[in-house]
Amino acid sequence: MPANIPSSFFEWVSFLLDKYGALFFKGTVVTLEVALTGTVFGFLLGLIVAIVRTIPLSKKSRAKRIALHVCRFLLGAYIEVFRGTPMIVQSMVIYYGLMQVGVKMPVLAAAIFIVSINTGAYMAEIIRGGIISVDKGQKEATVALGMTHWQGMVHVVLPQAVRNIMPSIGNEFVVNIKDSSVLNVISVGELFFMSKSAAGAYLRYFEVFFITACIYLVLTFSVTRLLRLMEKKMDGQDHYTIYGSQSDSKSSITVQEGGQV
């Protein structure tokens, strides 16, 4: 027990911050690490799943068609299972399931693995929605130019799909920052887990979790802003430069969107 016991809410907060600052910091780092890598891997996983689910059925090869059907069925099952069960349950099943068959994963790796496949299932549907929402005519134009399905996807459809779903990707990231807290059930040292141990020592649950809530809020708020900035950057300029008749670039005129020429 401290020599002079804090007596007010604010005294407790500053006392706990002083004493457990490093713990909070470590927990925050782990939370961000798990949420960020989980979102990135989840995005890549979802991208692959969505791409496979939107491959057109081959008219020529029967074998390819059947293989694709099987693939789609399995991927569909993966999505249903991981969207249809809570991540907290998935963590238990995967972590302890692996342990029973003799695989002891490091908890951080397990955490990233679980968040990634969970996010992947959501991302797959988000990205598929993004792909479907891209104007079909543009995909047809790629075919009419002689591009293959892949070229059309890579150069025209996916860039637009990904841009359109940036808000949803950001949302998944925010969800992961918050929901990685359930990983405390497998003892991942993320922010919630660290907070619990900090709270236990003096039984100051309210003060500790008040601090924890503030940290989560700062994290999610800054991530949201950052992603908004990224979207702006992706959109590029809202004006373009008329290619001047004089080769001197300073003589070119800049036109605002919707402006008359």
Place this chain on the structure above:
Amino acid sequence: MKPILEISHLEKRFGDHLVLKDINFQVDQGEVICVIGSSGSGKSTMLRCINFLEEPTGGRILYHGKDAATEWRRTEYNAKVGMVFQSFNLFSNMSVLENCVAGQMYVLKTPRKEAEEKAVYFLEKVGMGQYRYAKPAQLSGGQKQRVAIARALCMEPEILLFDEPTSALDPEMVGEVLGVMQKLAASGMTMLIVTHEMSFARDVAQRVLFMDGGIILEDAKPAELFTNPKQERTKEFLQRVIARQL
């Protein structure tokens, strides 16, 4: 001289809806052919079957005497048979220049520098050179369609298909697009044009096809078809359309 395209007994059904019954015609080098007919008669479906955006359910398309479905590589064939869409279909994630460069680089494997030079050349031809750095969303309909034509030309196609290229345009922009197409026709480009612009068909086309009920009901020189149509259905259609256009 052998025709570029020979279409015989082309059939297309969607489920049990038989849209194209039996389409037969040929396209010779340098010919400008306009296709007219009422809405829903299958004009778009025919063009889309010719470049396999829709898979035909019957008949054959010969390109230089070889079956386009089996003896040509699909991508190679599509690069040679260009298409201009009613709704432009420019790639909205790319600048005007990139739109014209993409096909050359990814399909024809042209080096970027050369592809850009060609893109600029054709953009200048359609009067859009100075907009090379604009995005499609920043252009008017007529400008978009001119870029779409330049994009198709960059592939150096042997024949260009147009599906109502001016139907989505405001009236004052129709002229600029038809002007470009007229110049193209004069330069010897082979073109198959679905259009409702009867005066363009009359003045520019060497042949006009009238489509009705999934077949080509009449195939004649414009002077003949417009002044002295043989079929009753053609007469009715022309009366309706010309009354509307005047």
